[in-house]
Amino acid sequence: MTxxxxxxxxxxxxxxxxxxxxxxxALAGGLLMAVWVVKDQSQTAFAGVNAGFDAVxxxxxxxxxxxxxxxxxxxxxxxxxxxxxxxxxxxxxxxRVAIPIALGDNYLGYRVVGTVTNLFHxxxxxxxxxxxLEAGRSFDPNLREAVVGGFVARRLGLKPGDKFQPYxxxxxxxxxxxxxxxxxxxxxxxxxxxxxRVIWIxxxxxxxxxxxxxxxxxxxxxxxxxxxxxxxxxxxxxxLFYNKQGNRLTxxxxxxxIVAQLFNKIAWVDKVLALVAYLVALVATGSILVxxxxxxxxxxxxxxxxxxxxxxxxxxxxxxxxxAAAIAVLGMILAFVIHLGIMTGVASVVRxxxxxxxDPWAPHLVMLWAPAGMVALAALAGVxxxxxxxxxxxxxxxxxxS
Amino acid sequence: MALLEIxxxxxxxxxxxxxxTVVVDVPSFQLAASHQVALSGESGSGKTTFLNLxxxxxxxxxxxxxIDGVEVSSLPEAARDRLRATKIGYIFQTFNxxxxxxxxxxxxxxxxxxPGPNRGFAEALLRRVGLGDRLRHYPRQLSTGQQQxxxxxxxxxxxPKVVLADEPTGNLDHRAAGDALKLIREACEENGAAxxxxxxxxxVLAAFEHHQDLAKxxxxxxxxxxxxx
Numbered sequence: 001m002t003x004x005x006x007x008x009x010x011x012x013x014x015x016x017x018x019x020x021x022x023x024x025x026a027l028a029g030g031l032l033m034a035v036w037v038v039k040d041q042s043q044t045a046f047a048g049v050n051a052g053f054d055a056v057x058x059x060x061x062x063x064x065x066x067x068x069x070x071x072x073x074x075x076x077x078x079x080x081x082x083x084x085x086x087x088x089x090x091x092x093x094x095x096r097v098a099i100p101i102a103l104g105d106n107y108l109g110y111r112v113v114g115t116v117t118n119l120f121h122x123x124x125x126x127x128x129x130x131x132x133l134e135a136g137r138s139f140d141p142n143l144r145e146a147v148v149g150g151f152v153a154r155r156l157g158l159k160p161g162d163k164f165q166p167y168x169x170x171x172x173x174x175x176x177x178x179x180x181x182x183x184x185x186x187x188x189x190x191x192x193x194x195x196x197r198v199i200w201i202x203x204x205x206x207x208x209x210x211x212x213x214x215x216x217x218x219x220x221x222x223x224x225x226x227x228x229x230x231x232x233x234x235x236x237x238x239x240l241f242y243n244k245q246g247n248r249l250t251x252x253x254x255x256x257x258i259v260a261q262l263f264n265k266i267a268w269v270d271k272v273l274a275l276v277a278y279l280v281a282l283v284a285t286g287s288i289l290v291x292x293x294x295x296x297x298x299x300x301x302x303x304x305x306x307x308x309x310x311x312x313x314x315x316x317x318x319x320x321x322x323x324a325a326a327i328a329v330l331g332m333i334l335a336f337v338i339h340l341g342i343m344t345g346v347a348s349v350v351r352x353x354x355x356x357x358x359d360p361w362a363p364h365l366v367m368l369w370a371p372a373g374m375v376a377l378a379a380l381a382g383v384x385x386x387x388x389x390x391x392x393x394x395x396x397x398x399x400x401x402s
Numbered sequence: 403m404a405l406l407e408i409x410x411x412x413x414x415x416x417x418x419x420x421x422x423t424v425v426v427d428v429p430s431f432q433l434a435a436s437h438q439v440a441l442s443g444e445s446g447s448g449k450t451t452f453l454n455l456x457x458x459x460x461x462x463x464x465x466x467x468x469i470d471g472v473e474v475s476s477l478p479e480a481a482r483d484r485l486r487a488t489k490i491g492y493i494f495q496t497f498n499x500x501x502x503x504x505x506x507x508x509x510x511x512x513x514x515x516x517p518g519p520n521r522g523f524a525e526a527l528l529r530r531v532g533l534g535d536r537l538r539h540y541p542r543q544l545s546t547g548q549q550q551x552x553x554x555x556x557x558x559x560x561x562p563k564v565v566l567a568d569e570p571t572g573n574l575d576h577r578a579a580g581d582a583l584k585l586i587r588e589a590c591e592e593n594g595a596a597x598x599x600x601x602x603x604x605x606v607l608a609a610f611e612h613h614q615d616l617a618k619x620x621x622x623x624x625x626x627x628x629x630x631x
Contacts, residue, residue, distance in 0.1 A: 002514040005507065013502040305498045308459060309556075310487020310515035312480050394459045395451075398498060 006306075006319040007326050010299075017291045018327055021284075025331025028284035029374050030338025032277040036366035037339070038346050039270045041358045043263050046072075047256040049356055051193045051224070052123040053099075055235060055253035057081070057089055057242065058222035063252040064261055070101060070222040071255060072194045072354055073111050076170065077103055080219035081249060089223055094234035097122045097226040102206040104221070107164050109172040110152045112199045114206030114220075117141060123226065125191055136160035136186030141202040146182045149198045150190035151355060158184050158199075166201075168211050179210050194355035281374060284331070288324050289381040296388050303389055304397035317390040324382025325375050332371040339367075404468075405596050406433040406456065406564055411465035411475075413451055425451050427622040428465075433564065438587060438597040440607050443616035449600040452620065453566045456598070457490050458482030470563050487516035491557030491595065493586065495569035497549045499541040499556075506537040509556045516560035527555040530592075531585060547578035554586055558593050565590050567599040571606055583609060 011018045051071050058066040061078030068075040083100070090098040099122075102114035117138045120131045134153075139145035148158045158164070162184045168176040182201055190196050207217050227234060235253045242251035252258055303316055343360035350358055413426040425448045433439055443449035454460040456467060458474050461482075467474040470489055474482060486492075499508050509524040528537055531551040533544075541549050550570065557565050570586060571579035583606055590597040599606070600616065607613050 002511065002519075005511065005514075009500075009502045009507075301498075302500055302502075305500055306511075306515075307483070308457070308486070308492060308494075308498065309512045310483050310560075312483045312515075314480075315515070395454050398459075398494065399496065 002315070003319055003322055007323045010319070010323050011326060011330075014291075014295055017295065018330070021287050021291045021327050022331040022334060024284040024287045025328050025374060025378065026334030026338050028277070028280040029332045029335030029370055030342055031280055032370050032374075033335065033339040033364070033366050034342035034346065035270075035273045035277045036370070037343060037362070037364045038358070039273070040364065041362060042350065042356070043260075045356045045358055046259050046262070046354075048126065049193055049259075050255040051195055052125045052226060053097075053224040053255065054227050055225045055238070055251060055255065056222050057085065057225060058250050058252065060248055060250050063250055063258050066222060066250055066252045067255055067258045068262070069103070070224060072356075073103075073113070073198055074194075074354060077221050078250070080216055080221055081223075083218045083220055085249060086220055086223045089225060089238075092234075092238070094227050094229075095225055096228040097224075099123065099224040100203055100220040101222055101224060102203055102220045103170065104206055104212065105166040105168055105178065105209060106170055106172055107166050107199055108156060110149075110156070110197060110199055111170060112146075112166045112201055112206065114201055114203040116203055119200070120147070120188075123224075125193060129191070131191060131195070132189045134187045134189040136184070139185055139200070139202055141204070143202070144180055144182045144205060145185045145201070147186040147188060147200045148184055149196040149200070149355075150188050151196035151351070152199055153187040155352075158187070160184055160186060164199075166199075166209065168209075180205070192355075192357040197352075197355040281377065285328075285374070285377045285381045288327055288378050289384050291327075292320060292324060292382060292385040293388065296385055296392075299389070300392050300397040301399075303392045304394045307392075307394040308398060313390050316392075317386045320386035320389045321379050321382040324385070325379040328375040328378030329371075331378075332374055335371070335374075336367075404432040405435040405437075405470055406431070406598070407466070407468040408432070408456070409466045411452075411455060411467060412463045413448075413455055413460060414463055424622040426455060426462075426620055428452065428620050431619060433596050433598055435563065436591075436594055436596055437612065438590065438610060439599070440610035440613035441598065441600045441616040441619065442602060442607050442613060443600050444602050447616045448620050448622055449616050450568055452616065453492075453568050453598070453600060456564075457492055457566055458486050483515075487512075488560055489563045491560065491562035491565040493550075493553050493557045493565065493567040493570045495572040497541070497546075497553040497573070499549055499552055501541050504538045504540055505533055505544070505552045505555075508541070508552055509559045512556045513559045524555070524559060527558060528552070530589065531555045545578075546573055547582065550574060550578075550582050551585060554582070554589055558589055558595065561593060562595050564596045564598060567597065567601075569601055569603075570599065571601065571603060576605075579603070579606065 056066050056070050059079030059081050065075050065078050069077050086100040089095060099115060099119050105112040120138050124130055139147050163181050165181050166178045167173060168178060238251050239253055242249045340360055347358035347360050350356055408428055408431040411426060411428040414422045414424040417423045455462050462475050503511060505528055506524055510519045513519045528534060531554055533551055567586060571582050574582055601607060
């Protein structure tokens with residue numbers, strides 16, 4: 001009872017500094033946990049997002065660029081390929097599904113992608129799910145109709161019956177609008193994939209859009225491929241055929257490994273963020289030390305009284321160390337709230353920008369070691385003022401300080 | 403055998419000039435169990451240092467202090483802390499209550515360093531000193547007289563063998579001082595504790611059958627070498 005009572009009373013007596021210090025710990029802890037969780041979750045989520053495909057066939061260039069462009073709907077297109085390449089790979093016996101896509105337009109910043117209706121019926125997303133319509137129907141390949149991804153529909157308020165005119169290019173330019181008008185005929189249920197951020201129209205819609213080069217009217221931007229079995233043999237053969245023997249096309253496979261390259265390239269960002277988080281944690285720990293150490297002058301009499309009542313030096317020492325640890329505990333409780341806030345914000349931005357879904361509530365090992373580490377660090381920081389308290393002479397400090 | 407027995411007790415401090423200054427030099431002093439003795443002591447007579455030595459707050463340079471058969475002067479600091487928590491009650495002139503703790507918590511905390519907190523006894527003590535309706539009040543919410551009564555309850559909380567009182571009425575007005583003194587003496591008597599009270603108030607001293615002049619008892623004070631902190 002004695003130590004908890006002493007700690008509780010001291011925290012209460014120094015309420016303002018307790019909360020300020022706890023808040024700095026909370027910021028540090030929240031940031032530390034968020035950096036780790038965002039890093040790991042985004043890596044896992046991006047690597048896990050293949051939108052139901054095993055590989056991508058596209059123009060010669062970077063595999064990462066091709067995957068980002070066709071699967072994640074980010075980045076510039078490395079170029080177009082003839083429709084015949086799509087037909088060729090579609091006829092490969094090992095290929096179960098081949099979906100051609102054509103890019104080049106947007107509507108208010110969201111990509112307008114030409115494709116075939118097989119995308120909605122034949123592609124199996126993770127967990128055996130398929131694209132499903134929340135409202136309306138799939139588009140007619142011969143009409144100017146569109147199916148809108150769930151995220152775009154919510155953001156732009158599009159619903160079946162609405163009409164829109166796409167803009168040229170992948171980046172929204174209000175002065176570069178196409179003449180064609182499309183009618184929204186369906187809205188997809190959120191699939192938690194980058195497809196949620198896309199407005200899907202018939203393949204020919206993009207190919208034949210006014211302003212596009214008529215010479216490449218039959219070209220496509222890439223082919224998304226799903227194999228019949230998971231054996232890498234066929235994929236290796238295609239890899240050899242397109243990437244080693246040929247020099248016109250790029251076969252990006254496996255998608256997860258290529259996405260991992262992206263994270264390898266930006267690994268330094270993680271390191272910088274982690275370093276910042278560690279520094280913030282150190283500063284916060286230092287603030288505990290300074291805050292308690294500076295309050296020692298006003299605590300001298302209380303400590304002398306406690307000693308005069310029979311408290312041992314080690315009891316006083318333990319109370320100060322425990323107080324530092326208790327501030328860290330308070331801070332780390334708050335840190336979970338801050339972590340949740342940061343994660344919610346980050347998840348919202350990541351989803352808006354990439355369509356990849358992060359889960360702010362997902363547990364992570366850092367939620368164990370970061371609080372434990374912060375509390376241990378704080379207790380360590382408490383040793384310095386505790387040592388000062390330990391050495392306070394009793395007789396000299398029993399008189400009131402005027 | 404005396405409850406408190408002191409022989410050749412000496413304590414000196416090093417002055418700012420670097421010279422050792424003897425502040426306590428008591429050849430002999432005794433206090434029997436359950437007895438009540440007042441020491442008259444003017445400012446600078448070394449009375450607080452004398453009481454702090456008995457309480458084990460300070461270690462003597464030489465000499466012997468025996469309390470209930472235990473040689474205090476040779477005990478290590480932790481053992482002196484323990485002895486203070488179990489056998490000695492201390493009432494200070496400035497009460498020395500912990501401002502962040504309620505009346506009850508002040509008494510309970512004193513107990514927790516000794517035999518352990520006993521809420522029933524702590525409440526009974528506070529009721530005895532007339533603060534039964536102030537258990538959850540903080541010291542700042544009490545008058546000075548009431549604060550002194552909390553200090554009395556706290557000093558008796560661990561059923562000490564001896565209560566040391568350093569100018570316990572020094573901060574009280576005449577009427578409150580009389581009430582406080584009566585309470586301290588009665589409470590010590592009821593709890594079987596010996597009382598060693600130091601005061602320079604003639605009225606307080608006159609209330610005791612046994613009183614001694616600390617200035618005569620302490621050779622350092624008598625020799626005019628005082629200068630205790």
